[in-house]
Amino acid sequence: MTQPHWPNGAKAAISFTMDNLGEAQDVNLFQWDAPLGSHPSVKEHLPRMLDMLDEHGIKATYFVESWSLGVYADVVRDMARRGHEVAWHGYQHERWPTLSEDDEVLNFQRSFAAAEEFGVRYDGFRPPGGLVNDRTWDLLRRHGVKYISPLGKLEIREGVVVLPFDWKAVDAFYYMEKFGPIREAHGEQTDMLSPSYFEEHLLSMIRETVEAEGYMSILFHPFLQESEEKLAVMERVLGRLASDTSIWCAPCRDVADWVARNEAVVTPAD
Template structure:
């Protein structure tokens, strides 16, 4: 039996739902880790070309985003980090070099925290949020996040107060551009009832997002929208991005806020957001 929709009053008045616009992956951190980056460090077009255009669109629609960036990239792209901060966007944590988080041993996980916090300290960044590469975290991660002062985590899962006082702000695969745009996600698409090979991925992604926005207004839900700068490589994809930004910016019933703001609200109103993650 389906659960009744949550009360719309759980979000700040007068809003009925909440949306966070997020970005993942800053530059070539993962490619360097995997030995697949043949170019000079610090020249990734996702940062030098696509990101400035995305920031311009966010400014046009007055939307503040959360960028989950790898800590390795903070010193490689300091100007990009400063541009994000000057524009009022949140810089959050996405591992050191995009290591698949659930596969890390306890020792590797601790090393990742240590290297990432050292890099963040040098860049003058205090992390409040974490999105685990791969979408899942280990049970021990909750306590480590709490020890390091992280206030929220954004994995696959359900919205709630989370564990150890760390709020859960989930994403879902269909809300990620890579789910629709990348061939390597064909298996995940199949698992979700979609075609492995999509004929019109941009239109499919846009259609799903716009439909989901209508759904969360009815259910009082939350949506984390995820666009990767490295995938915004065509005018069709930028058109999808701009249409989605325009839609959420003009929805009077939707609170458009970065993850830090949403996590703060959830933390302050735990009775409205029952923790569901086991």
Template structure:
């Protein structure tokens, strides 16, 4: 007799959980690197691509996403932030100015927290409860600062589970990130994952995502999908996003929710996730 499949750990009637996420709000990182020659507040990813992405989310069953935004950008793009919160999307934290988190020393890390929470307090409707570290890695001391600042979840590269101090870990993987497929500077990461080093086709990204979504539904797992607004630069790329949204929004087995809601569920039901707790 085949073994009985364990019941789903997700809210009834769902069998899997998927979060649609976005990273990088405007030119925060370029300004940090002194590589932004245009007027502040005019990045096309915010003025052009983001409204179209939000329209696609609304079109497909009013799906809500999580936008990991640099705190520096909150005051630069208040209208975009207001549009996100008004539509029910989560605005989560992505560093102050997209500083690569794994390279920060203790003083720099604490200063990023301090400046970011000050910026969030000044931004209407923003309360950071989640963090995606730029570069994908957290430092050992980050866990204490997350607890100190009341952050409920973190979204790094890594394993899903419940981390130190009860901070929920909602990870991403490189292949579920559009930049992995679309950007030249990810050639080394593509090679590490057994892919061609040259930039890959949006159709290949879509094919991988569709297969992975099927797998996540079969296994009952969590998945984070990441679309960067600044990379949605062609009709073909927008087609990928739209077809993925259509696929997940029409599947009654998939709970599509902002990261903060997934994290809240995991934190309130630790008995459903005991094998994947992280120490």
């Protein structure tokens, strides 16, 4: 490419994202027996993560389950006040491809009604697990969703901007035992991997994204940042993003708006 195609002369666009707010999924699976609104990831880990983002001047996208809007209303309002995007992650973190047509329609309706009542507009959607149904695209358009962040490639599909994520840029890929089969499918060991290994690979992916003049979504789950070692990885990654003028680090909604107005970003060069 002869000239940068991202804002301000940047060579690459990267979004720092977070998923899962509190116990929405646990409640859905009948695995939560503590008082609602007391999840340690929200009470202990998230405040430190938000402070780190502030310190580095980075605005993130948090994909939040709509159920959590009522339970953690003050937390969500604080995130929005800090300039972070609040996007959609299902009603209670449902496995999207397993939903029947009726259940998917109902999930959209319940989620967007909750968002309207709360006073937030969903510009984007990240499906739990990264996959959607064929009918999902029409539902996204009907509800005014501008972008989706699934597994896949950067593109505009059926009028919706696709801002993909890669498993290797997700903390859960390294830190969670149940991701063993996914690790194996990507050429890694089935056992969990260390924070230092995650950091090494993430920084390498950032370099590759800059070289390719592409887009990358980084994903940290607050419930997995339970150690100083893991939080230190996040701190160093944020420092890397904030210090590199060749990177446009922006919330997904801003990147989606840019892609929608500059389709050459997703069109291969001649």
